Amino acid sequence: MPLSDLPWWRWRARIRSALHMFSDPAFQRSAWLEGPGGYGDVTDAVYRLVEDSWLDRWSAEKYVGSVFRDSAEAVAVDGAVLRVLRILHQVGADAPAAAYLGHPDWAEAVRAAREAHHRLAVNDGDDPDLPPLPLAELRQLTARG
Numbered sequence: 001m002p003l004s005d006l007p008w009w010r011w012r013a014r015i016r017s018a019l020h021m022f023s024d025p026a027f028q029r030s031a032w033l034e035g036p037g038g039y040g041d042v043t044d045a046v047y048r049l050v051e052d053s054w055l056d057r058w059s060a061e062k063y064v065g066s067v068f069r070d071s072a073e074a075v076a077v078d079g080a081v082l083r084v085l086r087i088l089h090q091v092g093a094d095a096p097a098a099a100y101l102g103h104p105d106w107a108e109a110v111r112a113a114r115e116a117h118h119r120l121a122v123n124d125g126d127d128p129d130l131p132p133l134p135l136a137e138l139r140q141l142t143a144r145g
Helices: 009-022 025-033 042-050 071-091 097-101 106-123 135-143
Strands: none
Touching (some): 009 042, 025 097, 071 097, 071 106
């Protein structure tokens, strides 16, 4: 299925981008700890996850049919969002990446993000194991339409 078959597919693309980054420890080490640029930091990924969608305020279930294909996607996204936000609130919004990645609950957040990312990517017909897109490519993708 193409990503753009849902009404709010641009939101989906941004949410998927964030989940992808949260789901990949190797990416986190190379991009967030070593910082080659082009991907933003942890806080940028949180904003992509919740900024337009307000998933920090209400359930992803609200967006089934517009952003998410089904309730299973919504449940997986809610689980990832709650775990990531809990850590963000404990560590602080502008902490260095090492503070998030070193949090005792980070592995659980990564697992939940991986589950959500995998479900969304597969449902879109994409390979969930490809590396995350740089933000410039995400902007190009969401500018099309």
